[in-house]
Amino acid sequence: MSSRERILQAVRANRPDRRALPDLPVAGPLTADAIPRFVAMVESVGGRAVHAPSGSELAAMIDHAYPDAREILSTVDEYPRSTVQVDHDTPREALQHIDLVVLRGSLGVVENGAVWLADDALPHRALPFVTTHLVLLLRADQLVADMHGAYAVLQLEHDTPGFGVLVSGPSKTADIERALVIGAQGPRSLLVIVI
Amino acid sequence: MTIRDHAGAAEAFTADAERTAWHDEALWFVRAKRDEVTHAIPEWEALRTIASGIKAHTLSLLDDYLEEFERNAVAHGVTVHWATDADEHNRIILGILRERGATRLVKSKSMLTEECGLNHYLEAQGITVVDSDLGERIVQLGHEAPSHIVMPAIHKRKAEVGALFAQHFGTSPEEDDPNRLADAARGPLRRALFGADAALTGVNFAIAETGGIVVCTNEGNADLGCHLAPVHIACMGIEKLIPRVADLGVFLRLLARSATGQPITAYTSHFVRPRTPGQFHVVIVDNGRSEHLGRPDFREALACIRCGACLNTCPVYRRSGGHSYGATIPGPIGAILSPGIDLAKHASLPFASTLCGSCGDVCPVKIDIPGQLYRWRQLVARGGHLDVPKRRAMGCLGRILGSRRYYEWAGAIGRMMLRLAPAVPWLVRRTAWGRERELPVAPRESFRDWYRRNRDT
Ligand code: SF4
Numbered sequence: 130m131s132s133r134e135r136i137l138q139a140v141r142a143n144r145p146d147r148r149a150l151p152d153l154p155v156a157g158p159l160t161a162d163a164i165p166r167f168v169a170m171v172e173s174v175g176g177r178a179v180h181a182p183s184g185s186e187l188a189a190m191i192d193h194a195y196p197d198a199r200e201i202l203s204t205v206d207e208y209p210r211s212t213v214q215v216d217h218d219t220p221r222e223a224l225q226h227i228d229l230v231v232l233r234g235s236l237g238v239v240e241n242g243a244v245w246l247a248d249d250a251l252p253h254r255a256l257p258f259v260t261t262h263l264v265l266l267l268r269a270d271q272l273v274a275d276m277h278g279a280y281a282v283l284q285l286e287h288d289t290p291g292f293g294v295l296v297s298g299p300s301k302t303a304d305i306e307r308a309l310v311i312g313a314q315g316p317r318s319l320l321v322i323v324i
Numbered sequence: 325m326t327i328r329d330h331a332g333a334a335e336a337f338t339a340d341a342e343r344t345a346w347h348d349e350a351l352w353f354v355r356a357k358r359d360e361v362t363h364a365i366p367e368w369e370a371l372r373t374i375a376s377g378i379k380a381h382t383l384s385l386l387d388d389y390l391e392e393f394e395r396n397a398v399a400h401g402v403t404v405h406w407a408t409d410a411d412e413h414n415r416i417i418l419g420i421l422r423e424r425g426a427t428r429l430v431k432s433k434s435m436l437t438e439e440c441g442l443n444h445y446l447e448a449q450g451i452t453v454v455d456s457d458l459g460e461r462i463v464q465l466g467h468e469a470p471s472h473i474v475m476p477a478i479h480k481r482k483a484e485v486g487a488l489f490a491q492h493f494g495t496s497p498e499e500d501d502p503n504r505l506a507d508a509a510r511g512p513l514r515r516a517l518f519g520a521d522a523a524l525t526g527v528n529f530a531i532a533e534t535g536g537i538v539v540c541t542n543e544g545n546a547d548l549g550c551h552l553a554p555v556h557i558a559c560m561g562i563e564k565l566i567p568r569v570a571d572l573g574v575f576l577r578l579l580a581r582s583a584t585g586q587p588i589t590a591y592t593s594h595f596v597r598p599r600t601p602g603q604f605h606v607v608i609v610d611n612g613r614s615e616h617l618g619r620p621d622f623r624e625a626l627a628c629i630r631c632g633a634c635l636n637t638c639p640v641y642r643r644s645g646g647h648s649y650g651a652t653i654p655g656p657i658g659a660i661l662s663p664g665i666d667l668a669k670h671a672s673l674p675f676a677s678t679l680c681g682s683c684g685d686v687c688p689v690k691i692d693i694p695g696q697l698y699r700w701r702q703l704v705a706r707g708g709h710l711d712v713p714k715r716r717a718m719g720c721l722g723r724i725l726g727s728r729r730y731y732e733w734a735g736a737i738g739r740m741m742l743r744l745a746p747a748v749p750w751l752v753r754r755t756a757w758g759r760e761r762e763l764p765v766a767p768r769e770s771f772r773d774w775y776r777r778n779r780d781t
Pocket of ligand 1: 582627628629631632657687688689690691693
């Protein structure tokens with residue numbers, strides 16, 4: 130008998146009587162102050178967030194925030210400043226020194242400041258993690274109140290991307306005496322721009 | 325093995341009073357943060373009930389959900405492996421690595437691979453293993469095991485980390501600033517992540533509906549590993565299943581808040597298909613879990629989502645350190661899981677508790693940890709695993725409490741002893757009860773005597 134069969138058989142023999150699957154909570158309502166609350170939440174998890182710069186103002190703001198960025202990859206039209214090209218086949222060595230990545234998120238969660246990025250927004254899955262600084266653009270109408278709202282919108286059960294990630298703040302660790310250190314192995318900073 | 329094991333092992337930790345006090349306070353701080361953020365969610369208790377219900381349901385149909393998970397994972401291009409025990413798990417992973425000629429493996433946090441002893445196994449086969457989570461790397465460099473399931477190096481002070489890093493990363497031996505230490509580790513860890521032949525991650529949730537897995541981290545190391553290496557191996561126990569993607573909404577709201585007081589971890593990564601180009605393997609491990617599922621009094625422990633809240637809140641864990649539990653999973657949850665693996669070896673763990681009940685109160689999936697501790701104690705006693713003094717004492721106590729006459733005598737003798745005890749220094753200083761405690765002032769008479777005297781007045 131294969132290990133698979135052995136495990137399934139043991140589970141079948143030992144499982145308890147059937148219990149009902151509970152209904153899930155409904156998504157919380159999006160309040161009028163959703164944008165400022167989302168901005169505050171991103172800041173509380175160690176990121177930075179701003180609301181509503183537009184057009185050229187937005188590009189200038191990113192330029193201003195990262196004056197030293199040399200290797201830049203942007204997938205957003207508002208910031209056409211890429212200095213490197215990346216796709217799935219880019220060798221990993223070429224990703225090692227990327228300073229700035231600018232991507233478009235497709236959903237933001239007010240209760241935890243997270244932004245959803247999936248394969249369709251990622252020329253290479255490693256990009257949000259390898260870069261020193263990450264900038265995410267998000268439309269205000271893409272905010273949801275909570276995680277129940279997030280999964281209701283994403284509908285991953287019907288159309289799942291190969292990979293998707295909720296990004297809440299920059300990379301961080303508290304593994305040395307519980308002291309919070311921003312910028313562990315991943316990005317040292319995160320800027321979320323709500324437009 | 326006797327029931328002194330946990331207490332005996334804890335002595336090594338508590339010998340350093342300053343460390344013990346720091347450890348206690350550091351974890352209590354995390355518990356306080358957890359309280360603050362959970363109290364901000366009005367529906368917190370309802371979420372716990374739903375989470376507990378989803379887990380109970382999943383366990384009741386676990387074989388079906390495992391099959392559904394496998395079907396969907398395979399349809400998405402994932403290679404699924406099954407391992408009945410730790411040894412098979414280790415052999416499967418070595419096989420995947422060998423097939424690709426891989427010699428450098430990076431790992432992100434996985435308590436399961438600790439349970440299976442994977443690192444030692446692979447290293448003996450010539451594979452270089454780098455734990456890429458900072459805390460795990462610290463304990464790996466120190467040749468230790470994690471002492472906490474969320475904060476692996478919480479038992480180490482920053483000066484000790486500094487000494488390790490001086491040796492391995494060339495920092496100054498005096499350096500003990502957490503920021504600069506973490507920064508010193510960043511370069512070497514990133515180099516390992518960029519140079520690995522394969523990346524291994526744990527699994528926080530496996531979703532039957534999509535065949536995907538979710539991994540929650542703060543450092544970004546899990547993602548760096550598996551999006552850069554040509555092979556991603558994810559290892560999961562059979563109990564990680566949940567039925568629906570939308571169930572994640574419940575568990576992700578509970579997990580990080582319970583664990584660290586964060587609203588969610590920095591990265592919540594949903595892996596469904598291999599990246600192009602790349603391989604994605606999932607190893608499903610039993611290693612005693614299906615047997616545990618067959619224990620009605622204890623199966624609920626399989627609902628655990630490894631948040632660590634029960635460790636942070638436990639007055640015994642906070643003051644004894646994770647290593648005193650002598651098991652991969654320490655703390656209250658470890659104390660109810662380990663006896664199921666080896667009752668004789670872990671007989672002391674159900675007693676490493678005051679039964680204060682705090683673990684059950686904070687558990688996001690409402691596992692009745694104190695109830696299980698109590699029930700394990702019965703089995704330990706029935707199995708003859710109590711040590712002799714405790715067994716004698718319990719027998720004695722049973723007789724005393726079972727007889728009115730003995731009980732009255734015992735009260736009188738007790739009051740006399742309390743008055744005499746200060747004159748018997750041995751009693752005060754040498755016994756486990758006397759050492760850390762002030763003796764109460766003995767009343768002159770028992771309540772019964774007092775009542776008899778005053779009843780008619
Ligand atoms: S038993 Fe509950 S509180 Fe303890 S780690 Fe598991 S889920 Fe968290």
